Amino acid sequence: MLQKIKATADFIKKETGFNGKTAVILGSGLGGFASNIEVKKTLQYEIIPNFPISTVEGHSGKLIFGTYRGKEIIAMQGRFHYYEGYSMEEVTFPVRIFKALGVENLFVSNAAGGINYSFEVGDIMMITDHISLFGINPLIGKNENQLGPRFPDMSKAYYPSFREKAREIAIKNNIIMHEGVYVGLTGPSFETPSEYRLLHTLGGDAVGMSTVPEVIVANHSGMKIFGLSVITNNGLAISDEGNKHTEVLDIAAIAAPKMETIFGELIASID
Numbered sequence: 001m002l003q004k005i006k007a008t009a010d011f012i013k014k015e016t017g018f019n020g021k022t023a024v025i026l027g028s029g030l031g032g033f034a035s036n037i038e039v040k041k042t043l044q045y046e047i048i049p050n051f052p053i054s055t056v057e058g059h060s061g062k063l064i065f066g067t068y069r070g071k072e073i074i075a076m077q078g079r080f081h082y083y084e085g086y087s088m089e090e091v092t093f094p095v096r097i098f099k100a101l102g103v104e105n106l107f108v109s110n111a112a113g114g115i116n117y118s119f120e121v122g123d124i125m126m127i128t129d130h131i132s133l134f135g136i137n138p139l140i141g142k143n144e145n146q147l148g149p150r151f152p153d154m155s156k157a158y159y160p161s162f163r164e165k166a167r168e169i170a171i172k173n174n175i176i177m178h179e180g181v182y183v184g185l186t187g188p189s190f191e192t193p194s195e196y197r198l199l200h201t202l203g204g205d206a207v208g209m210s211t212v213p214e215v216i217v218a219n220h221s222g223m224k225i226f227g228l229s230v231i232t233n234n235g236l237a238i239s240d241e242g243n244k245h246t247e248v249l250d251i252a253a254i255a256a257p258k259m260e261t262i263f264g265e266l267i268a269s270i271d
Contacts, residue, residue: 001089001096002144004050008093009100011049016041016065020072022267023098025214027110030230030252031077033260039066045078052090054078063094069268074098081210083188088138092217096147099221105162105270106218107263111252112206112229113191115199116180119206119231122255124262125178126166127158127227130212131204133185138213139220148220157219162226162266169265175258180205182229184212196235206231226266230255 012018026033043063045051054061064075080091098106112125119125143150163179170177183199185191187209191199199207206229218225232251 002146004093005096005100008048008050008097012043012063012097012101015043018065018072018074018101020074021103022071022105022107022270023074023076023103024107024263024267025076025079025094025109027079027108027210027230027252030109030111030256030259032253032256033109033263034064034075034077036260036264037064037066037068037073037075039064041065050093052080052086052093054080069264071267071270073267074101074103079210079214081188082134082136082186082213083209088136088140088213092138092213095214095217095221095223099147099218099223104223105267106214106223106225107267108211108214108225108227109259109263110182110208110211110227110229111232111249112182112208113196113233113235114205114231115183115196115207115235116178116205117236119178119234121231121234121251123176123178123231124255124258125180125182125206125229125231126163127182127211127229128163128179129158130182130184130215131202132212132216133183134212135186138217148222152220154216154219157215157225158227159224162224165269166226166262166266169262173261173265175261177258177262178205182211182227183207185209191235200236207235228259228262230259
């Protein structure tokens with residue numbers, strides 16, 4: 001693992017000269033954020049040593065290096081999922097690379113199903129906590145102390161100061177931003193009506209198939225994390241047509257500007 005991380009980070013440094021402190025992971029249908037980056041270099045996943053390849057529609061599969069609102073950043077346009085057949089080590093490998101490149105702040109986004117009765121399709125939710133129902137943890141196995149502690153605390157995985165600043169940004173821009181708990185499952189099937197109700201009963205507000213493994217590893221690495229979910233379907237009021245990935249992408253694209261405003265102003269405010 002350590003050799004892989006070093007080889008990949010060395011390649012990226014040589015290709016890009018990246019010297020920033022912030023990385024952004026863009027979820028399904030949310031890749032439009034990258035259009036506002038002053039791009040200096042783009043690397044397709046295929047040419048990056050040891051990198052997996054994104055196979056999901058709505059995930060274009062490239063790392064974008066540049067400046068955004070005056071800050072040097074990496075944007076990951078297309079993430080990896082456990083349901084694609086990758087190991088948890090592979091799913092979270094980019095986060096390890098971000099840390100090796102000097103990243104201190106990680107912004108994560110996702111498209112999620114709403115399981116809170118007050119949420120509507122197209123809303124956004126700031127993630128305050130999560131529930132992992134993946135059945136596996138990306139930290140299982142030998143712990144490398146130079147990567148993080150054996151037993152990392154998860155009580156403040158989503159950085160409180162970022163959350164407080166995001167509330168101010170949302171109010172200033174007249175954006176309705178819910179707050180809640182994200183539930184992570186493996187997918188790739190959408191949940192049944194009974195499963196949605198169960199997850200709501202457990203304390204979840206939104207549910208998806210990503211983010212949790214990345215946040216665990218970022219927290220293990222000592223990063224400050226901020227997360228937003230775009231509510232792309234209503235799990236508590238499923239239509240006669242059921243859930244469709246194409247509709248998830250469409251809704252995410254419509255709601256993305258709200259996410260981009262909060263991400264953008266928050267990134268610009270980082271010292």
